[in-house]
């Protein structure tokens with residue numbers, strides 16, 4: 001164990017007087033409003049990309065339409081500034097053809113299907129930092145309908161095939177800007193042989209409550225010990241707010257909830 005790890009978890013000193021436990025935090029997740037929103041030409045050729053454009057414009061965020069499909073201009077003077085620039089940027093792009101070749105993702109689901117790559121939160125242990133290439137800009141896929149229709153070729157007869165959309169982003173953290181998760185939920189609601197799965201550390205679930213999911217989406221929240229979430233999961237909802245969001249998702253429609261299977 002490194003000194004840094006010891007420091008992070010603040011191990012108790014033997015014989016020290018017991019410290020009062022701080023009251024649990026109850027705040028909502030901070031709504032992510034990127035300082036730059038970039039659209040590639042290919043993304044704007046997609047009807048779903050145009051929908052995202054309308055959403056972002058309605059929120060008054062600064063939009064730049066790029067001349068080419070390359071995302072550039074994110075590098076800062078040092079790694080810290082590059083990170084800061086990227087974490088404040090959303091790029092709407094067309095997913096490359098390789099995104100149509102799905103990867104298995106056991107035990108979470110049979111297959112992963114990414115609606116975006118990159119996340120607005122700042123969890124200090126996040127594996128995305130080491131698994132995505134380049135500065136950690138949030139890339140949202142404008143050809144989502146194509147990616148969704150592609151999943152049908154992975155459905156297996158006689159069983160419900162599951163698809164996980166949260167491997168490379170927090171889907172709720174960007175939903176107010178993209179509507180991508182709602183699009184997925186509506187699509188899988190029409191598929192008898194498939195199940196959608198997502199997980200989040202955010203809590204803005206109101207837009208999901210009335211969607212026709214037909215029980216084909218399993219909504220999960222990610223939980224951690226409260227002191228760990230408080231220190232290491234920057235930008236996310238408090239544990240209390242995540243649990244309240246899970247409750248809203250699980251409650252039946254008749255009680256104002258989403259009626260989702262949850263986990």
Ligand code: SF4
Pocket residue numbers: 119120121122123125126127128168169170201236
């Ligand atoms: S919410 Fe998930 S994807 Fe986003 S920074 Fe935290 S661990 Fe990473």
